[in-house]
Every structure is written in structure tokens, then in C-alpha cells.
Amino acid sequence: MMLSAAIPNETAFHPPTFVLLGIPGMQDQHVWIAIPFCSMYILALVGNGTILYIIITDRALHEPMYLFLCLLSITDLVLCSTTLPKMLAIFWLRSHVISYHGCLTQMFFVHAVFATESAVLLAMAFDRYVAICRPLHYTSILNAVVIGKIGLACVTRGLLFVFPFVILIERLPFCGHHIIPHTYCEHMGIAKLACASIKPNTIYGLTVALSVTGMDVVLIATSYILILQAVLRLPSKDAQFRAFSTCGAHICVILVFYIPAFFSFFTHRFGHHVPPQVHIILANLYLLVPPVLNPLVYGINTKQIRLRILDFFVKRR
Numbered sequence: 001m002m003l004s005a006a007i008p009n010e011t012a013f014h015p016p017t018f019v020l021l022g023i024p025g026m027q028d029q030h031v032w033i034a035i036p037f038c039s040m041y042i043l044a045l046v047g048n049g050t051i052l053y054i055i056i057t058d059r060a061l062h063e064p065m066y067l068f069l070c071l072l073s074i075t076d077l078v079l080c081s082t083t084l085p086k087m088l089a090i091f092w093l094r095s096h097v098i099s100y101h102g103c104l105t106q107m108f109f110v111h112a113v114f115a116t117e118s119a120v121l122l123a124m125a126f127d128r129y130v131a132i133c134r135p136l137h138y139t140s141i142l143n144a145v146v147i148g149k150i151g152l153a154c155v156t157r158g159l160l161f162v163f164p165f166v167i168l169i170e171r172l173p174f175c176g177h178h179i180i181p182h183t184y185c186e187h188m189g190i191a192k193l194a195c196a197s198i199k200p201n202t203i204y205g206l207t208v209a210l211s212v213t214g215m216d217v218v219l220i221a222t223s224y225i226l227i228l229q230a231v232l233r234l235p236s237k238d239a240q241f242r243a244f245s246t247c248g249a250h251i252c253v254i255l256v257f258y259i260p261a262f263f264s265f266f267t268h269r270f271g272h273h274v275p276p277q278v279h280i281i282l283a284n285l286y287l288l289v290p291p292v293l294n295p296l297v298y299g300i301n302t303k304q305i306r307l308r309i310l311d312f313f314v315k316r317r
């Protein structure tokens with residue numbers, strides 16, 4: 001009898017549900033915190049939806065730069081939609097429960113779409129490098145077939161590198177632990193609930209962050225350094241100013257995307273003294289702020305997109 005009673009405690013099992021607490025210590029402010037998050041989510045939906053509509057319906061914009069922008073808008077819409085609806089349900093409806101498989105699905109899409117967007121930003125940096133540094137070869141290097149392959153590679157890479165996260169979570173026993181002090185499910189947040197060693201999860205997570213996302217950052221930085229070097233050689237000061245302002249805006253958005261993401265990622269492993277409220281708010285911002293800013297910086301800041309949007313509203317009036 002004692003042996004049979006001990007077996008369930010040693011058997012790996014998964015809880016049927018998890019409980020997402022939201023922001024620990026700030027439960028009384030959840031209703032008010034949700035208001036700016038909801039406003040930003042609406043802006044992200046409207047902004048990226050507008051960019052998609054303008055590019056898809058205007059054949060004159062079916063060029064490499066705008067096709068990459070279209071892919072960025074799609075990833076932005078999916079990225080913020082993986083977490084914000086559930087977070088708003090937690091804050092406003094007190095709907096804290098999420099199924100085990102629903103939690104793993106959310107975790108998979110959060111990390112896979114983040115990795116995909118990182119690859120898209122790299123592709124867009126490469127597009128700008130070719131346009132500015134190799135203008136005579138632009139159309140031959142980035143033709144429709146190449147763009148399609150790049151887009152497929154971005155999505156495939158995200159799926160392939162993130163799928164092992166699901167396998168690593170599935171192998172863990174949870175021993176009844178099911179409360180996640182967060183607003184959404186992420187890999188290390190779930191793994192920390194396990195009653196077994198999570199060393200493989202930590203090692204693989206660090207490997208992916210440094211070798212995949214970290215390499216994207218290095219290559220993006222290299223692209224913009226080469227672009228800025230080419231801009232400095234332009235004879236016109238006005239052209240230099242416009243190029244610097246555009247590149248500066250792009251770099252700011254890229255920093256907003258990567259810095260909170262890496263902060264959240266490394267806080268799980270090394271930031272034991274970081275207040276959980278700070279960690280969770282920043283973890284939400286890196287999924288929400290870029291989808292709000294990208295349509296402004298990459299879209300409306302582009303003359304052709306801005307003119308199409310103005311024409312659209314003038315015709316509607």
C-alpha cells in the first residue's frame with residue numbers, strides 16, 4: 001500500500017489547467033492598468049490593419065520594401081493578439097484559468113512569432129542595405145522568388161527553433177503546481193513550476209536566445225553600420241539628414257523590440273532581485289509597443305504609404 005501510494009508522487013503529470021495571476025501585488029490596479037494596454041492594442045490593430053489593406057490593394061506598392069512591411073504587420077498582429085485578449089480577460093473579467101494545452105499553445109506562438117519578427121526585421125535591414133549600398137542590383141537581388149523564400153525561411157525558422165520548447169515542457173512533472181505569476185504563458189515561467197531539474201530548458205533557451213536572436217541583432221547592427229557609412233558619402237546634406245532620420249527611427253524601434261525582450265529573458269535566469277512587477281510589465285511591453293510603433297515608423301513615415309492613406313481618407317470623405 002505504501003508503494004502504491006508513493007507511485008503518483010513519482011509519476012510525471014500535467015495539471016489540467018494553469019492559473020495566470022496577472023501582475024502580483026498589483027491586483028487592485030488591474031482594472032486601471034488594462035486601459036492603456038487595451039488602447040495600445042486597438043492602435044496596433046488599426047495601424048497594422050491599415051498598412052496591410054493599403055499594400056494589398058495597391059499594386060504599385062508590391063515592391064520588396066512594402067512586401068517585407070506587409071509581413072512585419074502580419075507578425076505584429078499575431079504577436080500582440082497571442083497575449084492581449086487573455087490579459088484583458090484576466091484584468092477585467094478575472095478569467096485567470098487557462099487550460100494546460102492552451103497555455104502551451106500560447107507559449108509556442110509567443111516565442112515562435114517573436115523569433116519570426118526578429119527574422120523579418122533582419123530581412124528589412126538587409127533590404128535597406130541593398131537599396132542604399134547596391135542600388136543598381138536591387139531588383140535582381142530581391143526579386144519576387146527571393147522575397148517569397150525569405151518570408152518562408154523567417155516563419156520556418158521560428159517554428160523549428162521554438163517547437164523543442166513544447167517537448168521540453170511536456171517532459172516535466174509539475175506535482176500539482178499550477179499558479180503562474182504572470183499575465184501570459186512563457187517557456188521559463190512554466191518550467192519554473194516543475195518539480196524536477198529544468199537545466200535542459202535553461203540551456204536550450206539560452207542557446208536559442210544567443211545563437212538565433214542574438215545573431216539577428218549582430219547582423220541588423222552590421223547592416224545599419226554599412227548603411228550609415230554609405231549615407232555619409234552622399235553629397236547632399238539634405239539627403240544625409242533624411243537618411244539619418246529614417247535610420248534613427250528604425251534603430252529606436254528595433255531597440256524597443258529587443259531590449260525589453262532580452263531583459264525579460266535574462267531576468268528569468270539571473271534577475272532574482274528584479275521586482276516581479278517590473279519584469280512582467282516589461283515582458284508585456286515588448287510584445288505590444290513594437291506593433292504600435294512599427295506602422296508609424298516603417299509605414300506612415302514612408303512617403304508612398306502616407307500618400308496612399310491620405311488619398312484613401314479623402315476619397316471616403
